[in-house]
Amino acid sequence: MASPALRRPYRREGEEKRRDDLIAAAMTLVAEGGPEAATVRAIAARAGVTPGLIRHYFQSKEELTHAAYRQVMDAMTHEAIRACEAEPSDDPVARLAAFVAASFRPPVMTPLLVGVWAGYMHLGRNDPVMHEIHESTYLGYRDRLQALIAALPRPTDPARDRREAIACNALIDGLWLEGGSLPDGFAPGEVMRIALDGVATLLGIRFPAEAYPDHPEGKTD
Amino acid sequence: MASPALRRPYRREGEEKRRDDLIAAAMTLVAEGGPEAATVRAIAARAGVTPGLIRHYFQSKEELTHAAYRQVMDAMTHEAIRACEAEPSDDPVARLAAFVAASFRPPVMTPLLVGVWAGYMHLGRNDPVMHEIHESTYLGYRDRLQALIAALPRPTDPARDRREAIACNALIDGLWLEGGSLPDGFAPGEVMRIALDGVATLLGIRFPAEAYPDHPEGKTD
DNA sequence: AAATTTATTATCCAAACGTATAATTGCAAA
DNA sequence: TTTGCAATTATACGTTTGGATAATAAATTT
Structure with missing residues (x-):
């Protein structure tokens, strides 16, 4: 019986900023630790969002990589x-x-x-x-x-x-x-x-x- | 009630040849599909053995990679x-x-x-x-x-x-x-x-x- | 102030990964 | 032929991966 687990608060941002943030996070991670370090979860964490959001702005991780x-x-x-x-x-x-x-x-x-x-x-x-x-x-x-x-x-x-x-x-x-x-x-x-x-x-x-x-x-x- | 599943026949080889085969398989796979293609299973398949054998000749996949x-x-x-x-x-x-x-x-x-x-x-x-x-x-x-x-x-x-x-x-x-x-x-x-x-x-x-x-x-x- | 939209979070899933261990069997020595 | 060793296969485990879906809340509109 876990406690109600407060939902993480968040701000709504424009599509452009979120896409840029995610791209920047992915690039940084690749530069630091290679492609294998740029997991969906790591990218989201670096961009300050939760992993699911990536699929809201990109059809797949591959598409984010290409961008x-x-x-x-x-x-x-x-x-x-x-x-x-x-x-x-x-x-x-x-x-x-x-x-x-x-x-x-x-x-x-x-x-x-x-x-x-x-x-x-x-x-x-x-x-x-x-x-x-x-x-x-x-x-x-x-x-x-x-x-x-x-x-x-x-x-x-x-x-x-x-x-x-x-x-x-x-x-x-x-x-x-x-x-x-x-x-x-x-x-x-x-x-x-x-x-x-x-x-x-x-x-x-x-x-x-x-x-x-x-x-x-x-x-x- | 699966059938007894015949065990794959195999030949015993010298340590040197097996190590070389595994190294060659790993290199080929990396050259063809990048590091992410050189999985333990793929390397073993390319070398004509089963995955477990890799750990018999190398302490870890990382050690094989280095070699x-x-x-x-x-x-x-x-x-x-x-x-x-x-x-x-x-x-x-x-x-x-x-x-x-x-x-x-x-x-x-x-x-x-x-x-x-x-x-x-x-x-x-x-x-x-x-x-x-x-x-x-x-x-x-x-x-x-x-x-x-x-x-x-x-x-x-x-x-x-x-x-x-x-x-x-x-x-x-x-x-x-x-x-x-x-x-x-x-x-x-x-x-x-x-x-x-x-x-x-x-x-x-x-x-x-x-x-x-x-x-x-x-x-x- | 209430209703609506949708950006965002949360949860779940099947597949693949590296690794560990147990069960066999090829082969050489006796 | 039999015995024993270890090279090899087979199976299983826990973790992590990318992806899918449902629940929620931050804005915007009415």
Whole structure:
């Protein structure tokens, strides 16, 4: 004969906020403990609700997973593109540098994003939706990179541009992965510097000093 | 009143073979369907035994996982080192080329290895044993790469060697990942060629034509 | 203030998981 | 042939998982 067990009080929230909260909770858990840590119960607890609510906003846990993954991946590419287009100069070299540099600072290179990426990476192999999200994000980034490379002031050569885009993209991926998963293994800004130097070397160009992280923006001495 | 249910016939095997079979089954399943597909029951079925046998050879599923991961990762680095030391020439450039090239053909760059790597990648974040395996393998590879770079015929500069080793390692990682997970996205040998060209460019050297995959070994024209 | 809606909680369920243990049987030694 | 060992199978257990459904209460409307 248990006592009447008071029902947990709660607030009604808008659909948007609840969905965002649940997605954020799922991402955080995946980044911290991998996909197996992101159980329905754990996600609900992290979001401050009870498990049943997830099924009220998502048809299944899988749908929540897809939404979370898509949001994370889109945010990454969009941020790099945004930084590139925010570059004041019209110089293709400066725009490329801005694109690369944006990939190596928050909110792109963070333990959370790298963790989610790592945790969900293998899901692209069997889950068609995850595969589509991964591929479109991945190719979207690489295509944008190739377009920036093609815009460099030099004789056009699409085949060379493709090879160089693949190489630069691989270098960026590898460094992003290392820098995000072993943040203590590098000095601040070191990964970004190596990335900029590496991309420049691969392309046979030089980036202006302003593109580098520790450039004394306002100083004049 | 069920029928007496004939007991499944079986053969007794040596401990070594059974352990290897179970490890191979676990790796295959992880590569195909991720860690969540490698259940005790699935591993046993793939290895042609019943689930209980796993606990006869391993104290826990976790122990089997560790053994499988360690075997896969060790095989990778050892194969690259082997190929490097098997290089007939004493030329540091040729040895470096052999080391890089070995990372981009079987048995190093295979869907199975990349799949296992991807599937277990996030486990290094929480499981200390997996972390140790990952880190030691990873640093072992990079240190060997840095040693090969340091041996190049040019003025010594440890700081530069470190930066270049980090960059080359990232390039190799990224390309290995792409080539192994999207094998149809590249022409045969294309990934290896891009890797060799990229490493050479990053280091400011040139690899001999014999280092490349489609080099007509015996031809003289 | 009463009625209505629906966001949220609470409870239950079948399946699958890793593990533990008991029952067999293949095989080698005697 | 018989005996004994241990490799292997068979069965069962407790937990956790994602999902389904019923009960409740916080807002909004009337």
